[in-house]
Amino acid sequence: MKKILFLFGTRPEAIKMAPLVKTFCLDFNFTVKVGVTAQHREMLDQVLDFFKIDVDYDLNIMKPNQSLHELTSGLILKITEDILNKEDFDYVFVQGDTTTVLAGALASFYKKIKVIHIEAGLRSHDIYSPFPEEMNRILTSKIAHIHFCPTQTAADNLDREDLKNNVFVVGNTVIDALLLGLDEIKNSSESNLINKYSNIDFNKKIILVTCHRRENFGKPFEEICDALLEISDSFKETIQIVYPVHLNPNIMKIAHEKLTRDNIKLISPLDYPDLIWMMNHSNLILTDSGGIQEEAPSLGKPVLVLREITERMEGVEAGTAILVGSNKEKIVAETSMLLLDDSYYSKISKAVNPYGDGTTSEKIKEIILANDCY
Incomplete structure (x- = not known):
């Protein structure tokens, strides 16, 4: 033994x-x-x-x-x-x-x-x-x-x-955890989570945002926020942006100062079960998280990677993720394509997850x- x-x-x-x-x-x-x-x-x-x-x-x-x-x-x-x-x-x-x-x-x-x-x-x-x-x-x-x-x-x-x-x-193993977690939620807490996030209109297309990495502090994060504002204004009636804001003051202060739109929901950081449930109920995800780059393709969710460099290029090469960095124009353009072009969305959402x-x-x-x- x-x-x-x-x-x-x-x-x-x-x-x-x-x-x-x-x-x-x-x-x-x-x-x-x-x-x-x-x-x-x-x-x-x-x-x-x-x-x-x-x-x-x-x-x-x-x-x-x-x-x-x-x-x-x-x-x-x-x-x-x-x-x-x-x-x-x-x-x-x-x-x-x-x-x-x-x-x-x-x-x-x-x-x-x-x-x-x-x-x-x-x-x-x-x-x-x-x-x-x-x-x-x-x-x-x-x-x-x-x-x-x-x-x-x-x-x-x-x-x-x-x-x-x-x-x-x-x-x-993140995919093992994701599937285990979703089974647990389905068996025990699905209705609780629906009630918990009743202020979010899931009849609209949900864009989940997570952004917290050190390399995005300062001007890069401000540009990401500007991109979210433009997306919010361009798709005012059809989307909701849900952003669990990291507690780091480099992120929290700017997010609450800039992201003031009715269809941008700034919420507290999500526990793991809440996060994977929210991912599963989103249409697309903008993130600088490594784990989410791996998880989201198993749920059929296109990922825009808010990083200039990623050590997870397999997702980009497989077509499940697009590297956009903090470039406002790239973020807006790719998000708009995914919201407007069904064939483009389908191609990315149906790409095979390279992570297992x-x-x-x-x-x-x-x-x-x-x-x-x-």
Whole structure:
């Protein structure tokens, strides 16, 4: 029996780890422990509650105004002292590219524990964008013993870095989580959500917007807002723009000052179940979120990516997403095309999602079982 630790700290990590935790917990070949660093305390807890994940170790690492230097060093120390020194693990699973991932991989390496990297191989090829995530995932790849890549493109990135062993293309667990989550909502809370968002007219075309990344702060975000205003005015009677506004003051202040139209609904940030429900009830999505770029195609929702560079070019290449950055003209033009041209909308909404079919967690487990020599 293998003892494994799933280690994560943010909401996106929790979402993508949840189906893996559930899958491995159901197999008697594994003893499963869950450790959280709580980089995102409240948002993390929402996901844990929704997916009913029990936590064995909670480091609760976050402090106000913490620097990256303080966070990284503190994580390495607490992961080692509070988790790895207390139990012997065969594998530590980390997911993605957060500071928790890098610190967890490095702490495990120092203990000579094998690291399994979920969602390995993503690259923007710019070490400062996204920052510090691009360097986090590069360094984690150098440490990891097994690499589970979401796409062949990700595997090819590792190959170019001379990482050729124990690399598997399995899809992305975010699709597993999405399908699990929608089933849970359908069975328990659909009517509650309809009532909760009764101020939104779902008889109109819903444009869901999420925008919060550091690279969009300042002038880029102002241009995105200007694009939303033009779209709002051009399609006043037929659309509603729904924007769950991030609490970061760099975003919140400008959004509430500029986006003052009756058909723009500024709402509080959405819990994970609310978000996937809202995605499912939208017509198209404008986002700078990596996870949504992966999820939306499984729901048949075209995505306009509000970033100049994305490490998820597979979606753009597959035709499920369009890279528009913060360019007002591009945002307005592509949104207008999707609203007015049914054939254009259909082509994008029916494109095949390159990130998987919801069976990634099972594939990962079977690979681990089949290769017990690792």
